Amino acid sequence: MPQFLDSRQPDFETAFAALLGAKREDSxxxxxxxxxxxxxxxxxxxxxxxxxxxxxxxxxxxxxxxxxxxxxxxxxxxxxxxxxxxxxxxxxxxxxxxxxxxxxxxxxxxxxxxxxxxxxxxxxxxxxxxxxxxxxxxxxxxxxxxxxxxxxxxxxxxxxxxxxxxxxxxxxxxxxxxxxxxxxxxxxxxxxxxxxxxxxxxxxxxxxxxxxxxxxxxxxxxxxxxxxxxxxxAGPSEILVIADRDNDPDWIALDLLSQAEHDESAQSILITDDAGFGRAVADAVDKRLETLERRAIAGVSWRDFGAVITVSDLDEAAALSNRIAPEHLELCVADPEALAAKTVHAGAIFLGQYTPEAIGDYVGGPNHVLPTARSARFSSGLSVMDFLKRTTLSRMTPEALRAIGPAAAQLARSESLEAHGLSVQARLDRLNG
Ligand SMILES: NC(=O)c1ccc[n+]([C@@H]2O[C@H](COP(=O)([O-])OP(=O)(O)OC[C@H]3O[C@@H](n4cnc5c(N)ncnc54)[C@H](O)[C@@H]3O)[C@@H](O)[C@H]2O)c1
Ligand SMILES: N[C@H](CO)Cc1c[nH]c[nH+]1
Ligand SMILES: [Zn+2]
Known part of the structure; x- marks a missing residue:
């Protein structure tokens, strides 16, 4: 059984903090x-x-x-x-x-x-x-x-x-x-x-x-x-699905299982504004787990790290999503664009009910190597930039050195780094002399 949380319950903040802090790797x-x-x-x-x-x-x-x-x-x-x-x-x-x-x-x-x-x-x-x-x-x-x-x-x-x-x-x-x-x-x-x-x-x-x-x-x-x-x-996979009641519970269950089946340490979370829908999805997960080929792995992941969270509205869902900073965020709601605009911390966002996360794993085009364990707060998925580095280039003319060199010499004196100052001043002296 996954955890069932409800943001309107008094102990919610404690339970949510425990979910966020759960160690799934790096012991x-x-x-x-x-x-x-x-x-x-x-x-x-x-x-x-x-x-x-x-x-x-x-x-x-x-x-x-x-x-x-x-x-x-x-x-x-x-x-x-x-x-x-x-x-x-x-x-x-x-x-x-x-x-x-x-x-x-x-x-x-x-x-x-x-x-x-x-x-x-x-x-x-x-x-x-x-x-x-x-x-x-x-x-x-x-x-x-x-x-x-x-x-x-x-x-x-x-x-x-x-x-x-x-x-x-x-x-x-x-x-x-x-x-x-x-x-x-x-x-x-x-x-x-x-x-x-x-x-x-x-x-x-x-x-x-x-x-x-x-x-x-x-x-x-x-x-x-x-x-x-x-x-x-980019460790054990994660998915957070935000879904309203106008979804097929079985589709959402499969989306959750698609990441749970990677690893017992994977994490799948559903946030919904309808408690009944949340239970229907959990039931659908159980049903699928009866026959799924990788049920041994997916079942442990869902049991140990899965969660179904009921919230009052989608704004609250977006706020919780930003705290989770999931690797994958699926938005199965009527206006996914509006919700996406409110969710800033996520490795990859999948908009609308016809965009299962698995499309991104294989053929969408964006990279599937993505930050996990809440590191989407400060890092991004793999890109061309990861294989590049930037070298800066500067070339002074005599006029440019005359214009900005004195400030450099001054700052060098302020830092008591004499050779720095002299290396600029020696050139300025020649130019001015
Ligand atoms: N975040 C992403 O972008 C992304 C993408 C794809 C897969 N994944 C994740 O990658 C992971 C793949 O894991 P995997 O296990 O299938 O393959 P893996 O290649 O990552 O790990 C297998 C290796 O782990 C080492 N290992 C296993 N048990 C060990 C032990 N007890 N002590 C020391 N070393 C040990 C072995 O050397 C083995 O070769 C999954 O967690 C999956 O969710 C993440
Ligand atoms: N979902 C994985 C990233 O967490 C990537 C992947 C590869 N194949 C299937 N899935
Ligand atoms: Zn996957």
């Missing part, structure tokens, strides 16, 4: 395990990665088999049925078209002193793309990581994807080929993040690591940040 245990794994990979490189892969993914590798060979990839691609290839290509084209619009412009101008100023965007040289593979396989996440990186112009793309028990989804390799990935390693978890960040004899280190993953992956990304860049913490 001290996970972080301690991850710290040890990273230290081991830093010390022993390939040998540690191979041992940890044997322990967690039950597959025996060698330095030669850590990476998929060109022959293995070619053979796997032959197995992909035409309809699956077509669906993947449609998804890739839509994701590429969306992300191409994100490419930012360089800037270059001359100000009124004659100083030339600007900035220039350039891509990171090498990116490591994490593609989850423990409980499910994610060809779609290959596209969502690799296409923005390619659009940005990243030189080298390396994927890490676990293959538990040696199971490989050929679609993952096809997605890697479609999106122009250079290297695919069959490793996962914290050991994969550590190998990408620090490098091993076999795996060259990267500059930036992106992509979603479970609690171990999320904790490892936090720990390697600084050695490499990371995109965000």
């Amino acid at each position: 001290p245990d996970v972080d301690a395990v991850v710290a040890d794994i990273i230290a081991d990979v830093r010390t022993r490189g390939d040998a540690a990665v191979i041992e940890l892969t044997e322990r967690f993914d039950r597959i025996t590798l060698t330095p030669q088999t850590l990476r998929f060979s060109a022959e293995e990839i070619a053979q796997a691609l032959e197995e992909v049925p035409a309809p699956e290839r077509a669906a993947l290509e449609l998804a890739a084209a839509r994701i590429r078209a969306y992300h191409e619009r994100q490419m930012p412009q360089d800037a270059d101008w001359t100000d009124d002193t004659g100083a030339r100023l600007g900035w220039r965007w350039s891509a990171v040289s090498a990116a490591g793309l994490y593609v989850p593979g423990g409980l499910a396989s994610y060809p779609s996440s290959v596209l969502m990581n690799a296409i923005p990186a390619k659009v940005a112009g990243v030189g080298r793309l390396a994927i890490a994807v676990p293959t538990p028990d040696g199971q490989v989804n050929p679609l993952v390799l096809l997605a890697a080929q479609i999106s122009g990935v250079d290297e695919v390693y069959r490793i996962g978890g914290a050991q994969a993040i550590a190998a990408l960040a620090y490098g091993t004899d076999t795996i060259a280190p990267v500059d930036k690591i992106t992509g979603p993953g479970n609690a171990f992956v999320a904790a490892a990304k936090r720990r390697v940040f600084g050695k490499v860049g990371i995109d965000m913490i």
